[in-house]
Amino acid sequence: MNVVVLTGAGISAESGVPTFRGSDGLWEGHRIEDVASPSGFARDPQLVHQFYNGRRALLTGGSVQPNPAHFALARLSRARGIHLTLVTQNIDDLHERAGSEDVRHLHGELLKARCNRCGAVTPCREDLSRASICPACGGIDCLRPHVVWFGEMPFGLDEISAALSRADLFVAIGTSGLVYPAAGFVAWAKEAGARTLEINLQESAASGTFHESRRGPAGELVPRWVDELLAGTKDQG
Ligand code: BJW
Numbered sequence: 001m002n003v004v005v006l007t008g009a010g011i012s013a014e015s016g017v018p019t020f021r022g023s024d025g026l027w028e029g030h031r032i033e034d035v036a037s038p039s040g041f042a043r044d045p046q047l048v049h050q051f052y053n054g055r056r057a058l059l060t061g062g063s064v065q066p067n068p069a070h071f072a073l074a075r076l077s078r079a080r081g082i083h084l085t086l087v088t089q090n091i092d093d094l095h096e097r098a099g100s101e102d103v104r105h106l107h108g109e110l111l112k113a114r115c116n117r118c119g120a121v122t123p124c125r126e127d128l129s130r131a132s133i134c135p136a137c138g139g140i141d142c143l144r145p146h147v148v149w150f151g152e153m154p155f156g157l158d159e160i161s162a163a164l165s166r167a168d169l170f171v172a173i174g175t176s177g178l179v180y181p182a183a184g185f186v187a188w189a190k191e192a193g194a195r196t197l198e199i200n201l202q203e204s205a206a207s208g209t210f211h212e213s214r215r216g217p218a219g220e221l222v223p224r225w226v227d228e229l230l231a232g233t234k235d236q237g
C-alpha cells in the first residue's frame with residue numbers, strides 16, 4: 001500500500017514548537033510574510049535572521065523533543081507492506097529525531113544555511129547574521145536560512161507529485177491548508193484515486209476536501225491511526 005503523509009506545524013505543537021497561525025503566533029507583531037519572504041529579507045535581514053535564530057535556538061536547546069505522533073510515523077515507515085512517503089512542511093528535525101529516514105522537507109531545514117553567492121548548503125546550528133561567513137566560499141553577508149519563503153519554489157515537488165500519483169492513501173496532519181502547493185496535495189491525491197484523511201485539532205481551510213476528518217491532538221490521534229492501519233494491513237496479508 002502506498003501512503004503519502006503530509007505534516008504541518010500542528011504535529012510539532014505538542015513538542016513545544018509554536019504553530020504559525022495559532023493564537024500563540026511565532027512572531028508577535030510581525031506578519032508571517034514579513035519574515036518569510038525574499039522581499040522581507042532584503043528589507044530587513046537582521047530581523048529575519050533574528051526570527052530564525054530564535055527558532056533554531058529553541059530547536060537545539062533541549063526542551064523540544066519529538067512526540068508520540070513523530071514516533072508513530074517512524075514506526076509506520078518501518079512497517080512491512082507499507083511504502084510511506086513522508087512529506088513535511090516543517091523545518092524542524094523532529095521526524096528525523098524520532099527515527100524517520102528520507103523525510104521530504106518541502107519548505108527546507110532550519111539546521112542548514114544556504115549561500116546566496118556560491119549556492120552551497122551547509123549544516124548550521126549557530127546564529128546567522130550579516131557577518132556570518134560561508135564555510136564553502138568564504139563570502140561574508142551571503143548566508144540565509146535554507147528555507148522556502150513565499151514566492152520561492154518548494155523542494156522535491158517532482159518526487160512528491162510522483163508519489164501522490166501512486167498513492168492509495170493520503171493523510172494530512174496538523175496543517176491549516178492555507179499555503180500552496182501543499183494545500184493542493186489532497187486534490188492531486190484524490191484525482192489519482194487515493195482515499196484522503198485529515199488529522200487536525202480543529203477544522204482547517206481544506207477539511208471539506210477530505211473523505212474523512214478526525215479532530216484532536218496529533219499526539220493522540222496519529223498513534224491510534226497508525227495502529228489501525230497496521231492492524232488492517234496485517235488482516236489483509
Ligand atoms: C494541531 C495541533 C495539534 C495545532 N494536533 N493539529 C495558489 C496556488 C499555488 C501557489 C499560491 C496560490 N496562491 C498563493 C500562492 C503562493 C503562496 C501561498 O500559498 N500563499 C498563501 C498564503 C495563499 N505559496 C508560495 O509562495 C509557495 N511557493 C510557490 O507557490 O511556488 C510556485 C509554485 C506554483 C505552483 C506549484 C508549485 C510551486 C512557497 C510557500 C512557502 C511557505 N513558507 C513557510 C515558511 C517556511 C520557513 C519557516 O518555517 O519559517 O512555510 S510559511 C509557513 O506556512 C511555513 C509552513 O510550512 C506553512 C504552512 O503552515 P502550517 O504547517 O499549515 O501551519 P499553521 O500554523 O498554518 O497551521 C497549524 C495547524 O495545526 C492548524 O490547522 C491547527 O489547527 C493545527 N494544530 N495544534 C493537531 N496538537
